[in-house]
Amino acid sequence: MHRLLIHRSYECPKWMEYLFVYLGVLVGMAGPIGMMIQHDLRDWAQRQKKCHDYLLHGSTIIKDAWWQLNCDLVLNHPPTFEIEDRVSKNRFYQLLEKSWMFQQLILAVPLYMYGGFAWLVWGISVRIVVSVGGHWLIGYFAHNQGDKTWEVEGAAVQGHNIRVAGFLSMGEAWHNNHHAYPGSAMLGLYNDEPDPGWWVLNALHNLGVVKNIKLPKQLPVRTELVNVSNNMHNRIERTPEDCKVAQFLRKDT
Known part of the structure; x- marks a missing residue:
C-alpha cells in the first residue's frame, strides 16, 4: 500500500490496488486518505531545515511512544496537501475513509463465530496493537539510529x-x-537487505500483473543526496530477476 498508493512506484490492476489498500487499512492506523495526509505531513516536515520533535521522533522513546500512540499534532498554520482526484474522488476510498474503524467487524464476526472470544482478541485487538505499536517502534529507531548509506x-x-x-x-x-x-518500489537495494515486499512485486512483475516498476536508476538525480558508506565496493545491487514461483505458475497455466 505504501509503495503503491502514496509513492506510485508501480502500476497494477485496479482490483489489486483495492486489495492492497484494503489490507493496509486493516492494519488499524487510519483510512487511505488519512494515511496519505499523515505521511505527506511527516515527509514534508522532515525535509525542512528544522523539524518538530513529534515529526522527527526526536524525543525520548517513552515520550515519543506517548506522543505518537496517544496524541495528535495540531498546527496553527498547516501545509496544504492536494490529494489526487483518482484517490480523493474514488468512491471506494471515500467509503474506507469514513468507515476504516468499522472494517475490523468484517474480520471480527467470523473470528468470533469460529473461535470465540480468544480468536476475537488475538485476531483483532492483539493484531492491531502489535501492528500499530510495531509501526511506531520501527519508525522511532529508523529516524534515530542504524546504518546509513546516504544522507x-x-x-x-x-x-x-x-x-x-x-x-x-x-x-x-x-x-x-x-x-x-522515496519513489523506488524496491527498498532493500542490495542483496544483503531482505525485502519481502519487493519479492512479491518482482513475482507479480514476472507474471505480468505489476508493470512500470520504478527503481532508483529510473528516478531523477538528486543533487542533495550524498553517499556516506565506506563499503559500497563490497555490496551487490539488487536487480529485477526471474522468479521461480512465477515461472512454475506460468508453466502450470
Missing part, C-alpha cells in the same frame, strides 16, 4: 536502515534507502 543534505531528519527488522517489516525498515529514493 540528504539540508534535511532535518535522516533515515536509518534497521537491519534486524528488514524481514519482519516486509522491507519497510530499510528506511535510509527510502529517504534516498
Whole structure:
C-alpha cells in the first residue's frame, strides 16, 4: 500500500490496488486518505531545515511512544496537501475513509463465530496493537539510529536502515534507502537487505500483473543526496530477476 498508493512506484490492476489498500487499512492506523495526509505531513516536515520533535521522533522513546500512540499534532498554520482526484474522488476510498474503524467487524464476526472470544482478541485487538505499536517502534529507531548509506543534505531528519527488522517489516525498515529514493518500489537495494515486499512485486512483475516498476536508476538525480558508506565496493545491487514461483505458475497455466 505504501509503495503503491502514496509513492506510485508501480502500476497494477485496479482490483489489486483495492486489495492492497484494503489490507493496509486493516492494519488499524487510519483510512487511505488519512494515511496519505499523515505521511505527506511527516515527509514534508522532515525535509525542512528544522523539524518538530513529534515529526522527527526526536524525543525520548517513552515520550515519543506517548506522543505518537496517544496524541495528535495540531498546527496553527498547516501545509496544504492536494490529494489526487483518482484517490480523493474514488468512491471506494471515500467509503474506507469514513468507515476504516468499522472494517475490523468484517474480520471480527467470523473470528468470533469460529473461535470465540480468544480468536476475537488475538485476531483483532492483539493484531492491531502489535501492528500499530510495531509501526511506531520501527519508525522511532529508523529516524534515530542504524546504518546509513546516504544522507540528504539540508534535511532535518535522516533515515536509518534497521537491519534486524528488514524481514519482519516486509522491507519497510530499510528506511535510509527510502529517504534516498522515496519513489523506488524496491527498498532493500542490495542483496544483503531482505525485502519481502519487493519479492512479491518482482513475482507479480514476472507474471505480468505489476508493470512500470520504478527503481532508483529510473528516478531523477538528486543533487542533495550524498553517499556516506565506506563499503559500497563490497555490496551487490539488487536487480529485477526471474522468479521461480512465477515461472512454475506460468508453466502450470
